[in-house]
Amino acid sequence: MxxxxxxxxxxxxxxxxxxxxxxxxxxxxxxxxxxxxxxxxxxxxxxxxxxxxxxxxxxxxxxxxxxxxxxxxxxxxxxxxxxxxxxDVLTGIADLARFVVAQVRARGTLRVVGITGSNGKTTTKNLLARILEGEGETVSPKASFNNEVGAPLTMLRVTDATAYLVSEFGASAPGEIARLAGLVEPDIGVVLMVGMAHAGGFGGIESTFHAKSELVRAVRPGGIAVLNVDDSRVTAMAPIAAEVGLEVRWFGRGSGQDAAAQVRADDVVVEASGTSCIVTAGGESLPLRLQVLGEHHVMNALAAITAAMALGVSLTDCIARLETVEIAERWRMQPLGSDRVRIINDAYNASPDSMSAALRTLAQITGPGERMVAVLGAMSELGEFAGEEHDRVGELAVRLRIARIVVVGAEARRMFLAAVAQGSWDEEAVFFATADEAYDYLQGELRDGDRVLVKSSNSAGLRFLGDRLGDYFS
CATH class of the missing domain: 3.40.1390.10 (MurE/MurF, N-terminal domain)
Known part of the structure; x- marks a missing residue:
């Protein structure tokens, strides 16, 4: 401070x-x-x-x-x-954070980037911070410090030498992003996607849209909104950006109805060793080789590049720095185990969108002669949508021909039932009430050539099961 x-x-x-x-x-x-x-x-x-x-x-x-x-x-x-x-101490540290950031802004050249979205916030924050660290002192959240406690604590880490503050804004109810982003009035607001994560708290997808759009309204006039051109709900924020006097910069894989991506990725290839693509921006195209697993992380990289280029960083420097990132964050598509049995521990957070992306990544990185195993736990904060969304995950796992679907915990049981109803019999899908029971089963079940995804929300605790499996098969 x-x-x-x-x-x-x-x-x-x-x-x-x-x-x-x-x-x-x-x-x-x-x-x-x-x-x-x-x-x-x-x-x-x-x-x-x-x-x-x-x-x-x-x-x-x-x-x-x-x-x-x-x-x-x-x-x-x-x-x-x-x-x-x-x-109230939470109100107090928010007030102090607002004061500190304002003081640093008044005395120097601090630039603030705010990031929100139903998925990908922490990964994008880490990728952007890695790029900006090469330009000057950068403060960004530890882990997922994105709530009413973590966001102000991150803001309070700025000093007079800080050039960039990257803030991650999460929310479980309307108004939270507006309050947190209002503490710093970002120069750039990045909206990644609007999905079903936390939909239970918001009351549905449309309410989630309004909550995420609060970041766009919080960006200071004359600032920049970095928006995902491939998400129709995010593109619907462009009129809001215009209303509050912002420039819009688009990122994505293609073109939306009303705009084309100014930072775009083509020729995406997902392998067990990482993800590659060609990034086009500012009239040039360069190859990017991410060590981070998963096609969905390409979008996070594009968002980070778009924000960094808006701050004056060259595409060449963005690419070079992104290629040094080994993992997005602990427990996020984290490779563990060994070449014999590879464990992908992605059990820090889960939503319908991220669960689907992780399962598809498992299918993409599993080669001939190798076997797919998915260890799945509950997705939290879905409210009335929980049952049908867990059903969809179980059905998708079967359609992707995952050989062993291991469902853990009573709150995730509908994944198992949906997988069985979809046609997963003969012990292809199994259910265990506890992580310890699942661990005992997997110790004896996993074999050479298996590629194992461990995926759940934080509250399900499967990240620790992933760590245990990683240690056992290392």
Whole structure:
């Protein structure tokens, strides 16, 4: 965080400052801000966030031991640390993030990119950050820090030396993206796709469209909207962009009804070692060889290239830096195991779109004489659409001729039933209530030449099953 006096911090937080020890109102604080006491470093600021099962106020002592010099709290505390009392710590850190980013913008040349979409946000964020790191100091979210806690904490990492802030905006209800993006007013807003992820929270696909379009409305006038030309719901955001005074730049595989992709990919080839294509932009065409698995990641790369070129990065530099990315993120199409039994651990998130893309990638990277195995868990936050969407995944797995469909967990059972109804018999589809049962089965079932996809939402916990299988077959 930038250096601020305790008075400036209290004013930005709209809180009451209570001094301890030798601190004065003019004492300067510049340490990192975090809600996890275990991650606090010397000089850091601890945010005592109340939670569903634990209260951050109980960990203030631990934060002090690790070097915290300031606590942001919701009630007075006895601990010997200077603290600022606010009505709500989440509102407080959002206010502080807005203040810090505004200060850095006013003093330097900070450019802000916001990214949203039903799928691909974290991968695109990582790809764009890799490109921009070659241009100047870049701050981007750790893992999927894209909610009311993670987004402000990421923003608070900017300093006066930061050239680029890449913010990822997720949401489970209308209005969240507007609030988060409104803290920084991005120069560029990237919308990847509008799909069924979190549709239960939004109440359907049209509500999801309106929620994702909040990012376009939050981009500062004169900024740029980077939109997916291949998604009709995203192209429908172009009039919104025009309404708020934005330039639109399109990326994609082809042409939509009203526009053509200015950054385009052709000749896409998916292999077990990575994904290749020809990228055309700005009048030139260059080959791109991604180490990241999956045809769907080509779209994420195109989005990152479009945003980076809008910031003045050359296509040549974009390509060279993207080719250094080994994996999108841990637990996202992460290759594990060995050439004998290859495990693809993609169990951090799952939606109908990403589940379909991962299954199709499994089919694309499995060669002659090799066997496809899909280990599948539940997709969360689908609400009333959960049953039919799980059915579709089970049916797709059968149509792709996946040899072993291993469904894990009661919430995913309809995948198994749909696979059986679609014609997957003779133990081609099996069901296990727990990951431990599935692990025991797979230890004995998997054999040389198997290509295994492990895919589920984070809440299903199959990412740890993927890790165990990767270790066992390494």
């Amino acid at each position: 930038i250096a601020l006096t305790l008075t400036q911090l209290a004013d930005a937080l709209r809180g009451e400052l209570r001094l301890r020890g030798t601190d004065t109102a003019a004492t300067v604080v510049s340490g990192a801000v975090d809600t996890d006491s275990r991650l606090i470093e010397q000089g850091g600021v601890f945010v005592a966030k109340p939670g569903e099962t634990t209260d951050g106020h109980a960990f203030i002592g631990a934060a002090i031991e690790r070097g915290a010099v300031l606590a942001i709290v919701q009630h007075p505390i006895d601990d010997q640390i200077t603290h600022i009392i606010v009505d």
